[in-house]
Amino acid sequence: MKFPYGISDFREIVTHQYFYCDRTDRIPLLERGKYLLFLRPRRFGKSLLLSMLANYYDVAKKDEFENLFGHLAVAENPTPNRNRYFVLEWDFSCVDPTGSVQEIKRALHNHINGCIEGFAMYYRGFGIPDIRIDPEDALYSIQSLIAAVRTTEHPIYLLIDEYDNFANEVLVGARRDKKSAYEALVFEEGPLRTLFKAVKSSTGASVFDRIFITGVSPVVMSDITSGYNIGENIYLDPDFNDLCGFTETEITNTIRAIAETCELNPPAVEEAVGMMRTYYNGYAFARDASAFIYNPTLAIYFFKSFHRFCKYPRQMLDANLSTDEAKLEYIARMIRGRQMLLDLVREDRTVEIPEISDRFGIRKMLSEGGRDVAFMAAFLYYFGILTLKGETPEGKLSLGIPNLVVQRLYAEQIREMLLPEPVDRDEGVSAAERLYTRGEMRPLCDFVQARFFKVFHNPDYRWANELTLKTAFLTLLYNDILYIMDSDAEIDRRYADLTMIIRPDMRRFKIFDILIEFKFVGLKDAGISGAQARDLDTEALRRIPRMQAEMANALAQVTSYGDALERRHDDLRLRRYGVVSLGFEKIWWAEQTIDRAKGRPDGSRHP
DSSP, X not given: OOOOTTOOOHHHHHHTTOOOOOOGGGHHHHTTOSEEEEEOOTTSSHHHHHHHHHHHHBGGGGGGHHHHHTTSGGGGSOOTTTTOBEXXXXXXXXXXXXXXXXXXXXXXXXXXXXXXXXXXXXXXGGTOOOOOOOTTOHHHHHHHHHHHHTTSSOOEEEEEESTTHHHHHHHXXXXXXXXXXXXXXXXXXOHHHHHHHHHHHHHHTTSEEEEEEEESOSHHHHHHGGGGOOOEEOTTOGGXXXXXXXXXXXXXXXXXXXXXXXXXXXXXXXXXXXXXXXXXXXXXXXXXXXXXBBOHHHHHHHHHHHHHHSSOOSOSSOGGGGGGHHHXXXXXXXXXXXXXXXXXXXXXOEEEESOOOSOOOHHHHHOXXXXXXXXXXXXXXXXXXXXXXXXXXXXXXXXXXXXXXXXXXXXXXXXXXXXXXXXXXXXXXXXXXXXXXXXXXXXXXXXXXXXXXXXXXXXXXXXXXXXXXXXXXXXXXXXXXXXXXXXXXXXTTEEEEEEEEEOGGGTTSSOOEEEEEEEEEOHHHHTOOHHHHHTOOHHHHHHOHHHHHHXXXXXXXXXXXXXXXXXXXXXXXXXXXXXXXXXXXXEEEEEEEEETTTTEEEEEEOO
């Protein structure tokens, strides 16, 4: 088996017999529209989709149809448009977003001119008159292209990949003049707006007969408005939910094939599919989607490693997708954005909004008044950092974190947001490591009490309860290299606060499985002030009746949850802890110990 990691050339994949999930059955559905806009997060297979379409419609590949498509679904009933177009391709990810607006314009025009020159050379045998290229003005080159192609019998199918890439880089990047630079590109007579006006005009002449545009977000398309107001949005259509992305069935069948090569037994197949489901599944892009889908880049990353070494990759998050952190940083710079990120790692990990906006522009992105929760949630949805989870009884959409690898991005971003100093983050992670490598809870509790509690006194963070406490511990303990992390794991129809179960392939290491239950006692409930709480020693803290009651509840829960976990998993090295916070002042922890001979708790160990 050969897996095409990083390869988006359909012809190369098919002719070299790489792994490919057939989507050619959607071609007839796509032909219902002429000027299509399809949005998906980065590294989600959009370029391969365009390459497949280019090979299908290209008149120059007419004689290769059987070789390229004969084994695929569309071969059973090809459409009349098969191999009848000149195909012109633009890839805006090639446009350099740095420099001045004039320099970006020059890079854009150079790219368009280069594509037109390549077009003329590729189709030189089809009787197209000479196309004049103006090095200073790609719009002139487009007009010359249109005039030349109009003399032939074949129209053009225009494919634009990553239409918003360089504009998004200008907008979300670190440059100081981002707003003015972006507006100069897309508003009034900016080079991007005028380019799309020229494209729109060419459709009226029936030369650009079909257009398929891919991108990540609708921001740029919203801002060029009348420059290109003919595009049909298909990215929320349930028929195209899995146009890019793999289904659960495709994942399972591929794992079974790999298992045969590696001579693995059926339980190993189930375990591998479960790992992929836990780490990678969870994307839905349409309200009425029938099933969640997998990010294809992450899936192929896993397949390739699993097939080559017959074991899972150590890093489940492909480094090429970690750059999505920049989008979380963008949200974290907003006051309400920081709170939303914290809310998303609470127990339900969802945000509810009336609808996903299919149009929002630069002014909403940069205006503090326009960046409400609905906008921020939609922004993260388009970049694949939130996804549709369902509908509420009131008819709202529920958006949540897709899977474990994306949850890691949230944990890392929140850790940086709450602990901006690298030395503090390093100290916190070191304290967390002492818990799961040595079973030492005290250093972690001391760190949270000394560092995080100072942060949570900030009025920017509105909630104060056990979920806040859990967030602090989760961001420090998060480690998806060694563990399957689960905040609010369902156990016997109840939910444990935090479980860290060692990955099946990491059980060779000397580390512990971890179960923690958190409780929060408000200062008013304890009947003391913040100043009084700060003066308490451990013994005085333990004598507070409400603290005693909450610790008893926590230890009872870890006893029950821990027993259920040990019935569910083989060979656990489980350490069970109760952690009770008195306001944001003091932490009391205890470990529940188990008498194996008697099969029941034999007490607890306190600091």
